[in-house]
Amino acid sequence: MKPFEPERLPPKELDLLALMPLAGKANRAIATLEGLFYGIPNPNVLLSPITTQEAVLSSKIEGTQADLEDVLKFEAGEPPSEPSRCEDIHEIMNYRKALRLSEKLLEDRPFCLNSLLRLHEVLMDSVRGHNKGRGHFRTLQNWIGTPNSPIEEASFVPPSPFELQDHLNHWEAYWHSDAPDVLVQLALVHAQFEILHPFIDGNGRLGRMVIPLFLFEKKILSRPCFYLSAFFDAHRDEYIARLRALGQPGSWTRWGAFFLEGVAIQAEANTNKARAIQDIYERLKKQVLELTHSQFAVPLLDFMFERPIFRGSDVTHLDQMPSAPMVATLLAKLKQNGILHTVREGAGRRPQVLALAELINLCEGRKVL
Numbered sequence: 001m002k003p004f005e006p007e008r009l010p011p012k013e014l015d016l017l018a019l020m021p022l023a024g025k026a027n028r029a030i031a032t033l034e035g036l037f038y039g040i041p042n043p044n045v046l047l048s049p050i051t052t053q054e055a056v057l058s059s060k061i062e063g064t065q066a067d068l069e070d071v072l073k074f075e076a077g078e079p080p081s082e083p084s085r086c087e088d089i090h091e092i093m094n095y096r097k098a099l100r101l102s103e104k105l106l107e108d109r110p111f112c113l114n115s116l117l118r119l120h121e122v123l124m125d126s127v128r129g130h131n132k133g134r135g136h137f138r139t140l141q142n143w144i145g146t147p148n149s150p151i152e153e154a155s156f157v158p159p160s161p162f163e164l165q166d167h168l169n170h171w172e173a174y175w176h177s178d179a180p181d182v183l184v185q186l187a188l189v190h191a192q193f194e195i196l197h198p199f200i201d202g203n204g205r206l207g208r209m210v211i212p213l214f215l216f217e218k219k220i221l222s223r224p225c226f227y228l229s230a231f232f233d234a235h236r237d238e239y240i241a242r243l244r245a246l247g248q249p250g251s252w253t254r255w256g257a258f259f260l261e262g263v264a265i266q267a268e269a270n271t272n273k274a275r276a277i278q279d280i281y282e283r284l285k286k287q288v289l290e291l292t293h294s295q296f297a298v299p300l301l302d303f304m305f306e307r308p309i310f311r312g313s314d315v316t317h318l319d320q321m322p323s324a325p326m327v328a329t330l331l332a333k334l335k336q337n338g339i340l341h342t343v344r345e346g347a348g349r350r351p352q353v354l355a356l357a358e359l360i361n362l363c364e365g366r367k368v369l
């Protein structure tokens, strides 16, 4: 099988006109999400669980088994029920770190290929990332196929390493070009990135990570907080099949339609979720203030939204918090009133572990706690 020779973007056969109705729908859904961001007073706090969930789902598409609850418990010092999930959790936490870094990178300068290398370095900072050219574009021929199978049996062979840099330069130029529709442009950017497969590993995750970044840089969203992995995960086979088909007649338009449909569905889902989180926040704020009459109620609530599973001692160590006994009284009140659930009772020197179960269940879309 010979290396794929990709066409430069935009592909000649792309039928932009045919995509316009779907693009209109997707653009409207994104605009609604953007409107919601404007109304949120503390987006970093409220959108934090959505970001962690994206890290979970994007990694899951590549085979990790750990879920949101595993990650949140791990952060509170609780090991996962299955030890094999430790590495998964590590990768998911790297993913979230890279997502957060991506926004910072754009503060310094426009997106460039170097930004990709920085993100790859953070993403692959783990045992599994060793020997995988962490932070470097590949200099070898790679291929996609069943694990350990030879290149002859590959289902797809990305472009030759000798031509990779040239393709990446064109890809970057297209990213910065003015296209008739930004969402169609993004569909092409993601797919071409996967075709180029510029890294030994991590291409799927990085390719999905740049989706919110692109919309943020193009000023379509004021927060880089729009995620497609839930859609790709729910339609995993179609996602891969549509990528694999690229290059065949009509394939780019079909890929574009699939991507735009995903944007419309996920923008609506992200909007609903962010709205529901905001509702919980407002309701709990009132409730916690009434229960505690404490000046610490709001900082405590903000902390719980960023760390929905936590140790009692984590709270004591926060800035602006009162003494440990007072914190214990505050937390006990929230427990008595069903706002916090006990994940593990404290015993001896082991602190109690608590959870804001309502928020976790909402993010997971099912009752997990």
Ligand SMILES: Nc1ncnc2c1ncn2[C@@H]1O[C@H](COP(=O)(O)OP(=O)(O)O)[C@@H](O)[C@H]1O
Pocket: 061, 062, 144, 155, 156, 194, 195, 199, 200, 201, 202, 203, 204, 205, 206, 207, 240, 243, 244, 245
């Ligand atoms: N035939 C294909 N053509 C282009 N891209 C593909 C194809 N098959 C899979 N992909 C993309 O490659 C990704 C997997 O690549 P990989 O480097 O292993 O990502 P990760 O390390 O994040 O696991 C998939 O998520 C998908 O986006």
Ligand SMILES: [Mg+2]
Pocket: 062, 201, 202, 203
């Ligand atoms: Mg992989």
